[in-house]
Amino acid sequence: MHFTPAVALVTLASASAASAGLTSYLAPAALAALSLFTKPVPNTGVNSKWITKTFTVPHTPGADDSPAVIAALANFTANSTILFKSGVTYNIWTPIVFSNLKNVEIAMEGNLTLPTDVATVQGIVGASVSCSPLDYDAHSPIGTNVTLRGSLDPRTGWIDSHGPQWWDTMNQVNRPHLINFGVTNGVIKNMKIVDSIAWNFAVSSSNNLHAYGNYIDVRQRPGGGFPFNTDGFGAGGKNLLIEDNVIMNGDDCVTVGSGGQNVVFRNSYCYGGHGLSIGSLGKGGSVASVHDILIENVIMDNELYGARFKSWTGGAGIAQNITWRNIVVKNVPFPIYVTQNYWDQNLGPKPNTTGGTNTLVDNFTFENFSGTLRDTPYVEGTCISDPCWYFVEGATGHETIIFDLYPGTATNIKAKNINIRTETGVKPQVMCDPSTVSSSYSRLLAY
Incomplete structure (x- = not known):
């Protein structure tokens, strides 16, 4: 089991202080913004008054502990606590599907380890209804009033998936999603995850969810492979x-x-990934709908993108009323990036972008951005094509904002109080064809 004993669960304020001097890097306005809470915490999760019984998961050294949980679940699907106790490292070698839960708390106070053998995991994922080792949905009736909580003790409560052995060989066959959480009135708090094989939290089936105080460490190891597709939160749900x-x-x-x-993502620290993203939308001509999204008070440290929107050529539908504000970027090549030409390098060359429909974008706001744009030469870890998938034709590398849009598809896009400097000292630039945006304005300050 890999531990990070020096790292406890932290709020954004303590995370920024511990991260390469970011506190001195923040503008006073951004520091003040870190403590903002613009919406009330929803009434979610399980009420302790409802809990009437507890199942303590047993552990057998050298054996799979999943069957004991699965066998007991029928008696603990309501008004219960399912406890992985502190001081124990449990072997979760087969997926556990928690379905039809009502008023249930799953307490991850012990450590959990997935199989270390790649072929074993691939066989399980290939043959399973669920591709998540811990599944709180799995195409079953969605649970209600469910809390998934970890431990506040930095030495315990870790989930280890042994991801580097997958990353080092770029093995992307039958990879599991770690946690699928599709509930109504749910809480995910104080969870600690290390070395996920791929995706971490999938919450797109949830309605009325509060996720806070979680710690995900899926960083690339020195000299090791890149952790492809290790998204933090997949958040296509509601409220x-x-x-x-x-x-x-x-x-x-x-x-x-x-x-x-109605999704809010705020007061967080992101490192090494691909940004605060909407999408991708419209793949294969599908109809997308995303609206009323607020992303605010976030530090983006050595990310490829800051604020990001991505939709495929030929898609349909609309993304509407989306705001990114109070964002600090450090060494980010694309601080603000909107494209309707997204593609997947694993599926072949970039598709033909002439003609067809596109996902409409309406009422996008980018406000109060500060920090540094990385405009020195680099090759990001996911680059496996030439040119790299993130290459933008005609860009100089000094662009703070790139709007890659089709005429007649975008309305009311606003960027204001953008205070981002390049590492090289070159004056920042904006890449946008004004004819593609209706009723828009851009006010760039403090360059």
């Missing part, structure tokens, strides 16, 4: 409040997919 999290990974810190509605 989600995700805050006070530390996410260090190799893909989107948060990504809001189609179906996302």
